[in-house]
Amino acid sequence: MSLESVRTFFSLKAPEIDVIVTEQSSATVQLAAEAHGVDADQIAKTICLRAGDETMLVVMSGMSRLDNRKFRDRFGPKPRMLGGDEVVALTSHPVGGVCPFGLATPLPVYCDVSLKRHAIVVPAAGAINAAVRIAPDHMAELTGAVWIDVAQEQVAVSDTPA
Template sequence: MSLQSVKDFFSTHAPDLSVIETEQSSATVTLAAQAHGVDPDQIAKTICLRAGDEVILLVASGTSRLDNRKFRDRFGAKPRMLGAEDVVAQTSHPVGGVCPFGLPQPLAVYLDDSLRRHAEVVPAAGAINAAVRIAPDRMAMLVSGTWVDVCQPPASEPVQL
């Protein structure tokens, strides 16, 4: 049902985009990058987190790491990852296929600025072997997402103090 809810979402909101299903698993950043022939940083990973009492989705580039201090400064709470069962209950998507599309109920979606390094990113699409190619700004528009800066900069970027 999860994959179908994502296909239905795109059919209604972005019929020009299609879900790409692969034979091999794309459940991890490395596997997804291999399956779709992109750099791992172009994979848009979606993390289901609890910020205080609120459950949110954070979409970030595949090689980005959450910065706990930036997160706490932005959301006023320490990030808490949800367990696999809670992720499915909140999103209907299995871990490895979590995305901000086709959700059974509204969740706040935040997109990390790390996604803006790419003209096109590849988020999962509701299954461990499904994805979509999309511009980050279009993804933000489709899911009513809010841009945030809560990930650590890549090792090649200087850290601002």
């Protein structure tokens, strides 16, 4: 049902976007990067969080980590990740296939600015082996997402010794 709800979402809102189904699992950032031949940071991971009484989806680049202080500064309460059963009940998507498209329950969607490092990102599409290729701004537009900055700052790694 979940993959079908995502396909329906795109057929109605963006028929030019194809849902890509692979033989191999793309349930983790690394597996998804391998399956789709992209850098791991181009994977747009979606996390389902609760802050106080608000449940939301936050989409961020694959190598980004949530910065709890930035999150609390933006939303107030500390974020709490939902358990797998609760995520499935709210989104209809299995963990590893969670995305902001074709949701069972309307949820606020937030896109982290870390996604803007890439012209194209690859979010899941409602199954552990399905995804789409999409521009971050187009994804935000289609899902009604609000742009936020809640990822930890990435530290550049230098190849030269200190």
